Amino acid sequence: MATNYLINHCFLPPQLPQKDDSSVGNDHMLTELFQETLRAAAARAPPETGWKALISIPDLLLEQEGTLTEARLVQSMGSMLSGGMSSISSHLTVLIGFLGVLVLHIRAQNAGMIIRRENEAYVFESFELSPTTDQVTTTKGRLVRCFPGPAIAVKNERVNDVSFRKAFAQCVLQLSDQVVEDACPTSQKVG
């Protein structure tokens, strides 16, 4: 069953399931597959091809899906500063760390956020994940979308400040508790 889930979402074969099959466990499995492959890619690539430099995953750990606390988010943003990486998952918001990048999945907001470290600033990129039901059903062929959406750069000194990280974490966690009507795609049955 687990493999079927992976096949359905990776390959979109005919005869897809007819009802929602998303779950925390399934998301976790998909992430694990991704990280496993990243590790395999880094391990197999010969040094001269530059793959190792492209995918460096020091000490990557994917924790069990638990609750993301404010302290954890603050801590992992802090560890990004010192060059380390960590990955934290929660019921509502998931943080995945790879490629020196923090990835936030805010389910309740149907939003993804990628936090990237650049030379003098941190870049926060955010975008919508699932397109609206309307967009999906009315588009012929493929929906062409651009990623990411708005990007904001915040100076290093600011992110170094613990109180900024705390405020940011609070904001993220608050958002993961509020389901926004307009953010998540919904559909209505007729009749």
Added chain:
Amino acid sequence: MLTGFLRSVGQPHDVTRIQKHTRDEVLWHNALAPWRRSPRWLLLRVALQTSLKKKDEDQGRSTHYKMFMVLLFTNVLDRAMRESISGELLFIITAKISRRMLKLGSSADKMPWLDVVKLSMHAARNELLKRWNDVQNTPHKKIYENLDLQSLRQASDTHLQFRALCKYLEKIDRRLLNASDDRPSLPTYEDSILQEASTLPTACAIHTDAGSYNLWLLDLEAWVNDHLQTWISLNLVHTPSTTTCRNLATLMSVYFEVAKKVYRDDP
């Protein structure tokens, strides 16, 4: 809201954007919530592709990302083989992996995990072949039992005439065969402009010969026609930054320079 909060402390930033052709479905039958493609899957791919693109810029268009996807798909194929998934699904997976390999074209040889992919694909093909042979060697009993050979009228049931088909069949012999080519069918111009709203064309692609001037102008004009509006709404309306404006200004002045030379004798 989060972006609003961040905007108060930082400033808009120019980032590498990618354009994806996404496929999603909304399916439901006797269910409370419809089936949607996993948003996590999209998030992971976007995160990887944008990260790779940053470091990958001079090495062509997201080749590394595509190679990674082949490895990931092979990973799924291996799992499917272990769990003896149905033949149809196995076939679909192998078909999609082959298509991705074909798209990679000659750069597929440079893939560090080519042997792994080959091995899995061979294993899957053998498995499918084995299953098909099994089916052929053990025909289903029911088919025999239900056959009522006596009631068949062979002469009238097997004689059919297709007048339209005859003409078609005659043509087949006269048809010229094009040799099939496993290379990608479109020639790729390294320097041509990517026709996507995600990236602003650069001026560095111009060479000294006049032929490429013309091509560059044509490409750029097509891009402006099709994608400029989207690009503006993505990059300037929400997050105006000085570098974005500067890049756009440089492009405009280069275009003017080149166009002045090329279109000089044009009325």
